[in-house]
Amino acid sequence: MKCETAAVLEERKGQVHRTGQGPIEMACNRDSLAGAVSQRACVFCGSRVVLYPIADALHLVHGPIGCAVYTWDIRGSLSSGPELHRLSFSTDLQEKDVIFGGEKKLEAALDELIDRHDPKAVFVYSTCIVGIIGDDLEAVCRTMSEKKGIPVLPVQSEGFKGSKREGYNAACKAMFRLVGTGDTSDISPVSVNILGDFNLAGEIWIIREYLERMGVEVVANISGDGRVADVRRCHGAALNVVQCSGATLDLAKMMEEKYGVPYIRVSYLGIEDMADSLYYIADHFKDIDPEITTKTSNLVRDELEVLMPELARFRKDLEGKKVAIYVGGAFKAFSLIKAFRHLGMQVVMVGSQTGTEEDYRELEEITDPGTIIVDDSNPLELSAFIKEKDVDVFVGGVKERPIAFKMGVGFCDHNHERKEALEGFVGMFNFAREIHTSAISPVWKFVPRREQKEAEHE
Numbered sequence: 143m144k145c146e147t148a149a150v151l152e153e154r155k156g157q158v159h160r161t162g163q164g165p166i167e168m169a170c171n172r173d174s175l176a177g178a179v180s181q182r183a184c185v186f187c188g189s190r191v192v193l194y195p196i197a198d199a200l201h202l203v204h205g206p207i208g209c210a211v212y213t214w215d216i217r218g219s220l221s222s223g224p225e226l227h228r229l230s231f232s233t234d235l236q237e238k239d240v241i242f243g244g245e246k247k248l249e250a251a252l253d254e255l256i257d258r259h260d261p262k263a264v265f266v267y268s269t270c271i272v273g274i275i276g277d278d279l280e281a282v283c284r285t286m287s288e289k290k291g292i293p294v295l296p297v298q299s300e301g302f303k304g305s306k307r308e309g310y311n312a313a314c315k316a317m318f319r320l321v322g323t324g325d326t327s328d329i330s331p332v333s334v335n336i337l338g339d340f341n342l343a344g345e346i347w348i349i350r351e352y353l354e355r356m357g358v359e360v361v362a363n364i365s366g367d368g369r370v371a372d373v374r375r376c377h378g379a380a381l382n383v384v385q386c387s388g389a390t391l392d393l394a395k396m397m398e399e400k401y402g403v404p405y406i407r408v409s410y411l412g413i414e415d416m417a418d419s420l421y422y423i424a425d426h427f428k429d430i431d432p433e434i435t436t437k438t439s440n441l442v443r444d445e446l447e448v449l450m451p452e453l454a455r456f457r458k459d460l461e462g463k464k465v466a467i468y469v470g471g472a473f474k475a476f477s478l479i480k481a482f483r484h485l486g487m488q489v490v491m492v493g494s495q496t497g498t499e500e501d502y503r504e505l506e507e508i509t510d511p512g513t514i515i516v517d518d519s520n521p522l523e524l525s526a527f528i529k530e531k532d533v534d535v536f537v538g539g540v541k542e543r544p545i546a547f548k549m550g551v552g553f554c555d556h557n558h559e560r561k562e563a564l565e566g567f568v569g570m571f572n573f574a575r576e577i578h579t580s581a582i583s584p585v586w587k588f589v590p591r592r593e594q595k596e597a598e599h600e
């Protein structure tokens with residue numbers, strides 16, 4: 143039997159598995175079950191989160207005002223310069239536009255906004271209603287691009303046409319139109335693009351500093367603290383380093399096919415994955431720079447000398463505590479499981495919104511027997527799993543936070559809105575400190591479920 147919880151609807155039972163209970167056959171990568179209240183976002187939102195951190199571009203949402211408000215400043219993506227990305231623009235489609243078409247309104251909005259903000263490029267997002275009324279985004283964008291002399295790029299992200307994953311693909315296709323239009327003549331042969339990092343709480347600056355110490359040039363950040371001019375010339379980099387498999391892997395594949403730029407997949411979360419990421423990059427360039435491997439090992443050693451004693455301190459309090467993880471892309475879950483092992487904590491539930499069969503097979507391999515693995519879950523299921531496993535800390539995003547607090551368990555925000563940098567070796571320290579603070583807070587003793595448990599132990 144794969145699923146033992148009454149909260150799981152019959153039609154969803156193929157999307158829940160317990161490690162060690164038979165072969166894993168996840169029915170993942172499909173549309174969410176109607177009425178199951180999925181934690182997933184729409185296609186438009188998927189595009190918006192990927193493109194939004196490009197800080198000198200103007201982002202215009204063609205649709206009703208709600209779509210723009212829902213995604214306004216959606217990531218805590220920091221910029222070291224312009225902050226045009228943090229403004230939210232919408233064509234605010236009304237009933238009349240739905241009946242007679244919104245193209246004129248879109249053209250007028252582009253005309254005014256480009257003159258007023260002087261952006262380096264514009265991304266125009268299509269929403270559900272635009273897909274229904276059939277506005278020709280492509281034609282309007284082409285006309286305005288010719289008129290204003292900057293790239294005006296349609297993002298075909300009608301909200302209803304799939305899951306967040308399709309939104310990632312639409313974002314990659316829009317960015318790919320920029321790639322190949324800039325000058326690459328002064329790019330070093332030891333150079334990379336950072337893909338799939340969104341500079342939450344300044345994380346991309348940590349990774350860029352490590353690469354600088356290794357002597358590697360970063361051509362483009364895609365898309366955290368991103369700039370249009372860098373994206374235009376990023377086909378000149380020698381390697382694409384891709385984190386967050388769902389969001390930008392499609393772009394890396396398109397660049398490999400058209401420009402021959404190879405890619406590697408990495409994660410900057412946790413100790414092993416951070417170190418491995420740097421070693422993979424070093425390995426790629428060792429024939430051009432024979433010193434790079436030594437520089438990388440020195441960097442890793444120096445960072446670990448500082449980090450490990452601190453982790454030992456946190457571990458004393460955290461040993462044996464139980465964790466549930468629910469994230470967007472599964473890549474993060476792999477790193478988190480390893481990170482929690484360093485803290486002596488046990489992961490008892492792990493799930494993702496958009497994992498693939500391969501992701502879930504890998505999760506089964508690295509989790510302990512009995513661990514619940516779940517695809518595209520919902521609040522009812524997550525609450526049931528947390529209760530069943532008597533979880534101490536729940537790791538998720540903004541939509542999971544209320545579940546944790548209502549149930550009286552600690553919470554760590556590992557998603558868009560986090561304010562703590564969790565990448566890199568310093569990020570592992572921040573992560574351990576945050577988990578420690580949340581897990582051992584005395585406040586949980588006063589939650590009814592915990593009070594009852596304490597009474598049982600007395």
Ligand code: SF4
Pocket residue numbers: 184185186187205208209212268269270271300301302
């Ligand atoms: S695009 Fe559609 S699903 Fe997405 S926020 Fe707008 S109306 Fe909602």
